Amino acid sequence: MNETLLEIVNLKVHFDTEDKRVTAVDDVSFTVNNGEIVGVVGESGCGKSVTSESILRLLDEKHTNYEGEIRFNGRNLLSLSPKKMREIRGNDIAMIFQDPMSSLNPVYTVGNQIQEALMLHQNLSKAEARMKAIEMLKLTGIPAPEKRIDEFPHQLSGGMRQRVMIAMALSCNPSLLIADEPTTALDVTTQSQILDLIKSLKDEFNMGTIIITHDLGIVAEICSKVVVMYLGQVIEEADVSSIFETPLHPYTQGLLKSIPHMEGNRNEKLYVIKGKVPTLNQVPPGCRFAPRCEFATEKCKVSAPILESYGERKIRCWNFKEIQESSIQVNRGETLNA
């Protein structure tokens, strides 16, 4: 059950631009087990999508350089030939993209698109593939799948299209599913249906799942492990309840404080992380978060912290123990007052 399925080891992704080399992902490591949902969170530009796309090697390899390893079932995906890689894509590892309208081909019926993967990877005949496609559509909760299978993407609503994407991704029984912002384009009621679906399918097939999102609510809802990224690096990794109860990294704390809470005091101002995410051309020399961090010391400005283990968790911060102690003191004060 808890076997390691995917292991990303010190992954670096560099893009060569006209004048210089930009490192979008810098030393990212984490693992995904069978039957586990891992949430990768961070703001735009933190490298979460580049990380997921490099697992499937979807980036333009003419201008991309990889370092490190992505081990999947014991094989390093980064050293596989394009042909071997094609056998894995959509078969062992499947991906759901953010925008279902632009990821479906508008001139083919949804049935055609689901059958394509089945005929290619599983050597099914056309009739068998059609049966299987109907079965998959039914599984994702599309009513009247026998009719829907012959429809074109524009005839379906946003939620339906995302279900088609999921049906397509799951048709070959992948052992790893990567969902890149799977519900961002959807309404909340549809979002909750899709999240339930992903959760139940994970249980049924014991898939490992990576969910990439900026919405911490979704993470709390379905993930078991969380990886927080900032400017191309993993800055914290922990199980879901630890992240929300005792976030260690100042950035994680800031992210959690800046969302308006349902039970929060409405008259209180929202917390703001000062400054903005620097561009990849101007990566700070020390800790990447130091210019925006309220706890930053001189050390943080010059020397970059490494991702170190702390119990079951991982954290990239020089001062997290001191920060944690100072926040505990505040809590004690509160108890005393009460």
Add this chain to the structure above:
Amino acid sequence: MHDTDVILKINNLKTYFPVHSGIGQPKQFVKAVNDVSFELKKGETYGLVGESGCGKSTTGRSILRLIEPTDGEIIYQGKNINKISNKEMMPVRKGLQMVFQDPYSSLNPRKRVGTILEESLKIHNIGNKKERTEKVMEILNKVGFSSEHYYRFPHEFSGGQRQRVGLARALIMNPEVIICDEPVSALDVSIQSQVLNLLEDLQNEFDLTLLFISHDLSVVRHISNRIGVMYLGKLVEETTAEEIFQNPLHPYTKALLSAIPIADPSVKREKIKLKGEIPSPLNPPKGCVFQTRCPFALDICRQVEPTLTMKNENHKISCHLYD
């Protein structure tokens, strides 16, 4: 509650879009906004929430007549501005401004930010060139920029900064009411909180009344005093921000609230699952608009359309379950 407190009153607003269905066939209408009434009181923030396609943005745009409403009254400064001419509408627009959802496409990429902001002053013939430039610099400072930003182009700004330019553009006419159509939906969470805080500061400083349109209920709860929930072109529930979260009455509001993911894994809630999807507004269901998805639908819901009625002093609801 005196009528003098009411700054903008919307009565039975209807916006229909005709659908061309071929020669000889009867003309059909998409009823995007179907008989919506509410009022904005001076200094408050009224949140309008609902899922995509429920008509919340069309409502906002119809109030400013960016989309011409089909019927209904929009009463501002004691006058129904729905049927007046464009010329008469000009001075009214000074008092009613709008902030748009997408900060990337709502600023002209070929103009400097200063020029964009000056444009509305120019149209309304306010001040001479020098005074206009001073006014723009002043507003830029109010939204947290320095004077040098006057000369920059929109592409030099980040998403959050562009949205602040959008706010500055709305503020420059000294409006009484600003309609904010999903102003923070395109922004990252840490930027979103900056813009929300700024909006609240500006509201206090300039005594603004806001109509805040959004699909994000936790944001709406944070910023609004009163909230209206829309479904398929209808207002189904309206009450104070506290009440709607503590004591939601309409089954749709309940389902909407229970569908929001909460950033706290220790909270376990009972969810109300909605089946299916929002019906086509071309063909709204008979009776209550929500009856096709409502887990509690009665026979009467399938026959008779409920009306928005007062449940108590500040709670209005449109549902047969509470008749």
